[in-house]
Amino acid sequence: MKILIIDDNPDIRNLIKVILRPYDIDVLLADSGKAGFEVLEKEDIELIILDIIMPDMDGFEVCKTLKGDPQTAEIPVIFLSVKDETTSLVSGLKLGAVDYISKPFHQDEFIARIKVHLALHESRTLLRSRLEENKQLIHILSHDLKNPIGCAQSFVELMNEDPDNTEEYMDYIKLSLEQGLQIIDLVRHFMAIKDKKAKLELKKRNLRQLIDIALSIIMNKAREKDISVDVNVDSGIYIEVDEVSFINSVLNNLMTNAIKFSFPGSVIEINAEQIPGGKNGQDPGLEKDLIRICVVDQGMGMPEDIRQNLFDLKKSVSRSGTEGELGTGFGMPLVKKFVEAYGGTIEILSVEKKEGRDNHGTTAVISL
């Protein structure tokens, strides 16, 4: 927790530093508004204590500048003023400061006020981040629901073109709609987990079977681009996951991306290996067996800056696929959330397609 004191009087700066020493607060000092802005450029400050009367730029001017800059506007500001300045303080508070402390102040009152405002700031920040996360989840929902609904729509079209196989297509439509409903349940579940009301139910599942179900939903897209999917997964590999999220969010997103960024006619590989752990395992560093699942495409790859921000909800960006396919850019952050909920990790390796480079493509590696 970092707070910034902007006051030209060293007696005040030193005093506040000593008063706050026993608390888990990092106190940064600035002797002018200008010095304060320099600190703010480098540090994440959670509270500013600002003197009003200072040479060059007074506290009101500093506050006005802070509130006018989106980078600093949300940082709470507390004015420090001597008692006879309280009248002008009212107009100062209108600039956006949250409170003021009169000088001379008493240690206990000072600490109490600082604590109140730090707690308020923390609550506000948490609330904002939850709102943002919920907003992103709605985007993710739309993204993941698009696949089963699109799949059902394709089979309805096939039924019209090929009425002799209606029964078979009906089964696929039913399966797709079931997947869609499961996603909705999953998001409800996900929200409950976020609110710490529930836990994902992890069960041992056959990896090959999960991949086959996921492929049945996504294969139409691959066929449309004449992309073949080569699955090299031993039928004896089991993983401990939540089935619905693993099929509909993790595998679905990874495969959708692989198809989206692959060139027509290319091959996508899904590989898995089991690395024995424990006392008799190959890797003595592993407490238990490690399952490594790779989704490998030979597509356009991605630039390094995109790869680095792929799992960040706020920085994640959507890119068009090789055939102009659109996306939301929110799939991968959700994939990471789920893989971590299973106790695993995910890593993305990528080589961007450039002239004279043949080994381009992306590999998603999940370790469970």
Next chain:
Amino acid sequence: MDRHELIIDADFQDLVPDYLARRKTELETIGERVEESDFTYLKRLSHDWHGTGESYGIPFVSEIGEALNRAAKAEDKATILSLAEKLEQYLAHLDIRYE
């Protein structure tokens, strides 16, 4: 003149001697500033005394600061000098115990 005894929070033990030394240095300049009618400086100085003394556990510095600030605004040279003298005497007879 009687001695004044103050008990100050031990947390401030490292700060108070420097704080008092700065006040003594400032007091030495007051006569000159009054002579020059530098009321801007005197207002600023008294404002700082008013705002810090009590917080350091020395309320008399704040009291003198407040009164001196009023005198500086009124450009009342005699009162300024008298208040400075009072503070000088007070500090010269001050005994501090840290607890």
